[in-house]
Amino acid sequence: MAICSTHTTTSLHSPCTTVSNAGFRQKQVIFFTSNRRSGRRHGGARTFQVSCSVEKPVVIGLAADSGCGKSTFMRRLTSVFGGAAEPPKGGNPDSNTLISDTTTVICLDDYHSLDRTGRKEKGVTALDPRANNFDLMYEQVKAIKEGQTIEKPIYNHVTGLLDPPEVIKPPKIFVIEGLHPMFDERVRDLLDFSIYLDISDEVKFAWKIQRDMAERGHSLESIQASIEARKPDFDAFIDPQKQYADAVIEVLPTQLIPDDNEGKVLRVKLIMKEGVKHFNPVYLFDEGSSISWVPCGRKLTCSYPGIKFAYGPDTYFGHEVSVLEMDGQFDRLDELIYVESHLSNLSTKFYGEVTQQMLKHADFPGSNNGTGLFQTIVGLKIRDLYEQIVAERAGAPAETAKV
Amino acid sequence: MAICSTHTTTSLHSPCTTVSNAGFRQKQVIFFTSNRRSGRRHGGARTFQVSCSVEKPVVIGLAADSGCGKSTFMRRLTSVFGGAAEPPKGGNPDSNTLISDTTTVICLDDYHSLDRTGRKEKGVTALDPRANNFDLMYEQVKAIKEGQTIEKPIYNHVTGLLDPPEVIKPPKIFVIEGLHPMFDERVRDLLDFSIYLDISDEVKFAWKIQRDMAERGHSLESIQASIEARKPDFDAFIDPQKQYADAVIEVLPTQLIPDDNEGKVLRVKLIMKEGVKHFNPVYLFDEGSSISWVPCGRKLTCSYPGIKFAYGPDTYFGHEVSVLEMDGQFDRLDELIYVESHLSNLSTKFYGEVTQQMLKHADFPGSNNGTGLFQTIVGLKIRDLYEQIVAERAGAPAETAKV
Numbered sequence: 001m002a003i004c005s006t007h008t009t010t011s012l013h014s015p016c017t018t019v020s021n022a023g024f025r026q027k028q029v030i031f032f033t034s035n036r037r038s039g040r041r042h043g044g045a046r047t048f049q050v051s052c053s054v055e056k057p058v059v060i061g062l063a064a065d066s067g068c069g070k071s072t073f074m075r076r077l078t079s080v081f082g083g084a085a086e087p088p089k090g091g092n093p094d095s096n097t098l099i100s101d102t103t104t105v106i107c108l109d110d111y112h113s114l115d116r117t118g119r120k121e122k123g124v125t126a127l128d129p130r131a132n133n134f135d136l137m138y139e140q141v142k143a144i145k146e147g148q149t150i151e152k153p154i155y156n157h158v159t160g161l162l163d164p165p166e167v168i169k170p171p172k173i174f175v176i177e178g179l180h181p182m183f184d185e186r187v188r189d190l191l192d193f194s195i196y197l198d199i200s201d202e203v204k205f206a207w208k209i210q211r212d213m214a215e216r217g218h219s220l221e222s223i224q225a226s227i228e229a230r231k232p233d234f235d236a237f238i239d240p241q242k243q244y245a246d247a248v249i250e251v252l253p254t255q256l257i258p259d260d261n262e263g264k265v266l267r268v269k270l271i272m273k274e275g276v277k278h279f280n281p282v283y284l285f286d287e288g289s290s291i292s293w294v295p296c297g298r299k300l301t302c303s304y305p306g307i308k309f310a311y312g313p314d315t316y317f318g319h320e321v322s323v324l325e326m327d328g329q330f331d332r333l334d335e336l337i338y339v340e341s342h343l344s345n346l347s348t349k350f351y352g353e354v355t356q357q358m359l360k361h362a363d364f365p366g367s368n369n370g371t372g373l374f375q376t377i378v379g380l381k382i383r384d385l386y387e388q389i390v391a392e393r394a395g396a397p398a399e400t401a402k403v
Numbered sequence: 404m405a406i407c408s409t410h411t412t413t414s415l416h417s418p419c420t421t422v423s424n425a426g427f428r429q430k431q432v433i434f435f436t437s438n439r440r441s442g443r444r445h446g447g448a449r450t451f452q453v454s455c456s457v458e459k460p461v462v463i464g465l466a467a468d469s470g471c472g473k474s475t476f477m478r479r480l481t482s483v484f485g486g487a488a489e490p491p492k493g494g495n496p497d498s499n500t501l502i503s504d505t506t507t508v509i510c511l512d513d514y515h516s517l518d519r520t521g522r523k524e525k526g527v528t529a530l531d532p533r534a535n536n537f538d539l540m541y542e543q544v545k546a547i548k549e550g551q552t553i554e555k556p557i558y559n560h561v562t563g564l565l566d567p568p569e570v571i572k573p574p575k576i577f578v579i580e581g582l583h584p585m586f587d588e589r590v591r592d593l594l595d596f597s598i599y600l601d602i603s604d605e606v607k608f609a610w611k612i613q614r615d616m617a618e619r620g621h622s623l624e625s626i627q628a629s630i631e632a633r634k635p636d637f638d639a640f641i642d643p644q645k646q647y648a649d650a651v652i653e654v655l656p657t658q659l660i661p662d663d664n665e666g667k668v669l670r671v672k673l674i675m676k677e678g679v680k681h682f683n684p685v686y687l688f689d690e691g692s693s694i695s696w697v698p699c700g701r702k703l704t705c706s707y708p709g710i711k712f713a714y715g716p717d718t719y720f721g722h723e724v725s726v727l728e729m730d731g732q733f734d735r736l737d738e739l740i741y742v743e744s745h746l747s748n749l750s751t752k753f754y755g756e757v758t759q760q761m762l763k764h765a766d767f768p769g770s771n772n773g774t775g776l777f778q779t780i781v782g783l784k785i786r787d788l789y790e791q792i793v794a795e796r797a798g799a800p801a802e803t804a805k806v
Contacts, residue, residue: 285688286745288701297716298691313700342689 056147056393057174058386059190061181063241064197065204065234070177071098072364073197073375078103080357080379081173081386091166094156104171108178109155111137116160127179127233134184137176141190144170173386182241193279193385195378196245200252201227206263243317246276247381249374256305256328265305267327268370270377274320278385281322282345282377284311288322293342300338303331309339326370333359339373346377347384354380459550459796460577461789462593464584466644467600468607468637469529473580474501475767476600476778481506483760483782484576484789494569497559507574511581512558514540519563530582530636537587540579544593547573576789585644596682596788598781599648603655604630609666646720649679650784652777659708659731668708670730671773673780677716677723681788684725685748685780687714691725696745703741706734712742729773736762742776749780750787757783 064070075098078085083101087093096107113133114122124131140150147170154163182188182196199207205227212218242248247270254265272281284291290312296302307328314323324343330336333355340346340354348354357376358367366372467473481488481503488501488508499510516536517525527534543553550573557566585591585599602610608630615621645651650673657668675684687694693715699705710731717726727746733739736758743749743757751757760779761770769775 285694286696286698286702289703290695290697290700291688292693292695293689294693294715295689297693299689300692312697 055170055172057144057170057172058192058382058389059141059145060173060175060382061188061191061194062175062177062197063179063181063195063238063245064177065179065199065238070197072366072372073378074098074105074175074177075364076357076361076372076375077175077379077382078105079361080376080383088166092154092156092163094158094163095154095166096157097152097166097168099171102171103173103175104168105175105177106152106168107155108132108137108176108180109157110153111178112155112162115155115162125230125233127230127237129180129183129237132180134180134187137180138184138186138190140168141174141176141187144168144174145190173382179238180241182244183237188244192389193247193276193382194245196242196248198239198242198248198250200250202253202261203251203263203266206253206261210263243319245271246273246279247271247378248316249371249378251371254305254327256308265327265329266366266369266371267325268374270324270370270374271314271316272322272324273316274322278388279381280345280347280384282324282343282381283322284309284324284343287344288313295335295338295342300335302328302335307335307339324374326373329369331368336373343377347380458573458575460547460573460575461595461785461792462544462548463576463578463785464591464594464597465578465580465600466582466584466598466641466648467580468582468602468641473600475769475775476781477501477508477578477580478767479760479764479775479778480578480782480785481508482764483779483786491569495557495559495566497561497566498557498569499560500555500569500571502574505574506576506578507571508578508580509555509571510558511535511540511579511583512560513556514581515558515565518558518565528633528636530633530640532583532586532640535583537583537590540583541587541589541593543571544577544579544590547571547577548593576785582641583644585647586640591647595792596650596679596785597648599645599651601642601645601651601653603653605656605664606654606666606669609656609664613666646722648674649676649682650674650781651719652774652781654774657708657730659711668730668732669769669772669774670728671777673727673773673777674717674719675725675727676719677725681791682784683748683750683787685727685746685784686725687712687727687746690747691716698738698741698745703738705731705738710738710742727777729776732772734771739776746780750783 078100081102085098085100087095088097088099096110098105111133112131114131119131140152143150149169151165152168153165156163182194208223212223250269252267254260254267293309296306305328310325314321337355354376358372361367484505486504488503490498491500491502499513501508514536515534517534522534543555546553552572554568555571556568559566585597611626615626653672655670657663657670696712699709708731713728717724739761740758757779761775764770
């Protein structure tokens with residue numbers, strides 16, 4: 001709970017008011033102005049003199065391409081922290097924000113500096129940094145991290161326009177998800193933990209075919225063309241961020257089915273950076289050695305094509321990492337709990353918590369394979385990281401925030 | 404301790420006399436007669452009416468080609484049981500027998516029915532069943548198993564002749580090692596546990612080159628010719644026995660060094676039959692699943708080419724088996740103890756016993772690789788099997804032996 005005295009020096013679009021335990025009203029907002037009609041926007045951040053003891057949010061970055069299961073990931077994440085994530089009540093129905101008891105997830109598309117028309121005029125994609133306002137992103141993430149309320153723009157995915165901003169209060173855990181959470185060095189440095197969802201081209205293609213061809217009737221050629229068109233900017237601006245991630249979830253085609261191109265059975269890697277404060281990588285059987293494991297055998301029987309795990313040390317963009325890999329999918333509960341029982345450093349609070357979380361959201365995409373498993377595990381690791389940071393702060397002498 | 408009343412019905416070459424707790428003398432001998440000069444031998448077994456409560460030996464069979472490390476194996480085995488194995492005191496200096504406090508190991512070459520000259524005359528190799536007396540082998544192993552003393556022939560490897568027999572008393576553990584322990588069905592049925600040492604042709608060849616070419620100056624051609632000459636009988640009479648073995652130690656070229664043909668670094672498999680009474684196969688990490696493990700990593704560093712383990716279920720000649728494999732070799736003690744700490748069902752009596760045994764005999768061939776490790780493990784499993792059988796007998800009502 002924040003206990004602050006704040007000196008507001010500007011009028012506010014939608015001031016956030018919080019009541020402290022002492023009962024006096026506070027106002028602390030990082031605001032944002034937009035010129036909606038022009039399709040251009042000038043984000044301006046103003047910080048206020050705050051002299052207080054605040055509970056600062058832990059800030060998490062999640063990077064991935066559009067449509068790569070970020071929202072599923074976020075729902076798994078907030079579920080681990082407790083409580084369901086929902087859009088802000090009574091706000092813009094097209095808000096991209098999700099709020100739960102503990103966590104607020106914002107979508108970085110909201111920092112587009114150009115709307116759809118603006119991008120067309122300039123001939124840039126949403127992946128291009130020139131279509132995004134990193135100064136404002138930095139200012140607002142920094143403000144949230146310091147316990148301040150912000151007025152964050154909204155990019156309306158339905159209309160392609162920039163809508164009036166919404167108020168975001170500092171939560172316990174603040175997640176920024178989108179295309180560029182680790183692109184700008186200043187923003188990157190604010191992150192307590194960062195994740196990159198890395199979907200291989202083959203799987204992206206298989207998924208897009210499934211969705212756009214089977215469900216929407218697009219042609220194979222048009223799907224290929226849209227992937228190709230997107231690729232240069234993706235490779236230039238999105239993909240390089242994975243080198244900064246503390247954890248990467250890499251989604252690849254299965255190796256259990258020869259020449260599989262359906263993209264239904266997946267091989268998923270969880271790449272965990274070593275030496276990250278408050279983050280102790282998960283391991284299989286023997287920490288630091290190289291293991292491959294086919295749990296399906298005498299004790300556990302699995303249907304075709306089975307399940308295969310691998311674990312071991314590696315390097316990733318020059319960093320020491322530990323990699324846990326799962327190929328195949330779970331058919332039954334006993335397979336999932338069996339696998340969980342052989343993983344260590346899961347940061348669960350009780351035996352079977354991973355399995356419980358996976359079952360709770362059995363209807364989410366990826367609940368029977370490595371994407372769901374590793375998203376759940378990353379959720380548990382972030383909860384653990386959050387609790388360690390809070391405990392560390394509680395143990396340390398109270399700080400006086402000076403913004 | 405045997406407490407028997409025995410009716411001897413024949414004169415004895417070298418009667419075994421044992422004194423019971425009650426102080427009366429017993430005689431129980433299965434004897435053997437030979438005609439040394441002719442180079443031919445007629446083994447005859449005579450059993451005696453014995454009415455007593457005897458401690459019957461546990462009988463182990465070990466099959467392998469000549470010169471494949473059987474004697475090293477036997478020294479490891481008897482070391483695990485406690486005490487050093489030595490030739491019988493005061494007997495034939497060319498005896499093939501090894502005796503320790505608990506264990507007697509006989510060499511089945513002693514059941515050659517033809518000496519070297521006799522084999523030459525008949526044109527048969529020592530591998531040929533026609534050069535071996537299986538009736539006598541059966542009679543004598545059976546007699547030992549029933550707690551009786553035997554007079555066993557001696558095949559003199561130095562002279563190639565059949566020497567006068569030696570007296571063998573029933574030990575706690577009786578090991579028959581040689582070319583044909585599982586060839587004759589009657590003998591096979593007497594075995595409480597059986598092992599086959601399976602050296603692959605590549606490794607045999609590399610070893611023979613090392614010994615016969617480097618050390619004895621033989622030509623490559625003569626070595627190849629001697630291996631080729633031996634192969635048909637080996638394939639016909641020795642190799643098929645491995646299907647009956649409860650445990651097979653298979654020695655193969657390493658896969659860690661591409662195209663290695665030195666035969667110095669070895670890949671060794673321990674193939675353990677499932678469902679064998681009193682024998683619970685060793686496993687790595689997770690019983691019944693398939694695992695590969697490279698222990699050399701962050702915690703344990705190993706020199707080139709490293710160490711790789713594999714474990715998993717398989718079938719072997721139609722039997723369910725568990726296979727533990729080690730490729731590479733140990734350089735240092737910490738590598739060995741680290742590996743031991745991750746193996747389960749080792750039947751050790753204290754933590755580190757495998758490592759202790761390996762270090763005790765560090766000068767034995769194979770002490771730094773899978774041959775030494777798996778021989779030691781098999782020794783521990785046989786000790787455990789012996790103790791289980793003894794415990795089972797102690798729990799059962801005392802039997803009256805009737806031979």
